Amino acid sequence: MTTFKSTHHTVRKMVIKLGGSTLEGLNEAFFRNFKALQEQGIQLIITHGGGPAINRELAAANIKSQVVNGLRVTNEEMIGIVQSTLIGKVNPALVHELNAAGINSVGLNGFDQTLLESEFLDYETYKYVGKVKNVNVKLLNTLTESGIVPVIACIGATKDGHALNINGDTVASEIALAVGADRLLLVTDVAGIRIKDKFQTEATPNLIKQWIDEGDIYGGMIPKVQGALNCLQSGIPSVQIVNEILTGTTILSEELVK
Ligand SMILES: Nc1ncnc2c1ncn2[C@@H]1O[C@H](COP(=O)(O)OP(=O)(O)O)[C@@H](O)[C@H]1O
Numbered sequence: 163m164t165t166f167k168s169t170h171h172t173v174r175k176m177v178i179k180l181g182g183s184t185l186e187g188l189n190e191a192f193f194r195n196f197k198a199l200q201e202q203g204i205q206l207i208i209t210h211g212g213g214p215a216i217n218r219e220l221a222a223a224n225i226k227s228q229v230v231n232g233l234r235v236t237n238e239e240m241i242g243i244v245q246s247t248l249i250g251k252v253n254p255a256l257v258h259e260l261n262a263a264g265i266n267s268v269g270l271n272g273f274d275q276t277l278l279e280s281e282f283l284d285y286e287t288y289k290y291v292g293k294v295k296n297v298n299v300k301l302l303n304t305l306t307e308s309g310i311v312p313v314i315a316c317i318g319a320t321k322d323g324h325a326l327n328i329n330g331d332t333v334a335s336e337i338a339l340a341v342g343a344d345r346l347l348l349v350t351d352v353a354g355i356r357i358k359d360k361f362q363t364e365a366t367p368n369l370i371k372q373w374i375d376e377g378d379i380y381g382g383m384i385p386k387v388q389g390a391l392n393c394l395q396s397g398i399p400s401v402q403i404v405n406e407i408l409t410g411t412t413i414l415s416e417e418l419v420k
């Protein structure tokens with residue numbers, strides 16, 4: 163587990179991002195611990211990715227994709243597949259699992275009450291990839307204050323109704339910032355940042371910059387650490403990159419909610 167900064171504080175709002183790599187392996191302990199956090203009065207928001215599911219659907223359509231700085235270059239042909247996979251398949255499957263475990267959840271994406279108002283990030287380089295301009299915090303507050311967990315797919319919506327592909331880690335950090343979360347948890351398939359075969363327990367902005375420059379952090383880890391830094395620099399007390407599956411440990415342990 164890589165902790166960017168750890169202070170003892172009371173957590174009231176927490177954003178948990180479930181990487182596509184983790185979605186098929188959520189276990190009973192995850193749901194149990196999630197409920198324990200809710201019972202302590204912590205308001206929870208889930209965001210998710212779905213990279214592996216998107217890869218499968220693109221392969222089935224014989225489309226190859228390219229990743230630049232950890233972001234999938236998404237052309238016009240691909241955005242429809244990304245949108246239908248995340249909103250039509252990955253999101254309802256996760257919402258079903260949560261509801262079946264007794265966690266009241268609703269599935270959302272950027273179009274719902276303009277939850278994620280977005281713009282093109284850089285059309286030349288990434289095509290239909292977005293950046294978040296505004297988050298509908300009121301909608302999220304209404305749900306969380308009613309004990310409902312918003313489960314958000316990482317699709318943004320432009321003012322004129324285009325769907326844009328946004329990396330799941332970016333959405334998670336933007337939402338954490340917008341709602342003023344006390345903690346952001348990025349759940350993935352590795353137990354934190356690994357540099358030359360050693361997991362880093364702590365990371366600083368300077369080290370991260372160096373690790374990216376030297377190629378020790380690459381691919382999907384880039385938007386993760388960038389999102390984490392963005393949150394820390396804007397005052398979110400703690401961001402952690404954790405792995406639920408490989409370590410078999412309880413990720414939502416009591417230590418996290420002190
Ligand atoms: N320094 C690093 N430490 C750990 N993982 C890294 C590092 N650099 C790149 N990665 C890659 O990032 C992956 C996690 O990102 P990603 O595949 O996007 O996961 P998720 O679907 O959970 O968002 C790891 O499985 C690993 O292949």
Ligand SMILES: CC(=O)N[C@@H](CCC(=O)OP(=O)(O)O)C(=O)O
Nearest residue numbers: 181182211212213233234329330
């Ligand atoms: C722009 C961009 O890179 N979008 C991501 C969205 C899904 C995602 O982030 O999934 P993970 O959480 O599994 O990485 C993609 O197309 O793969």
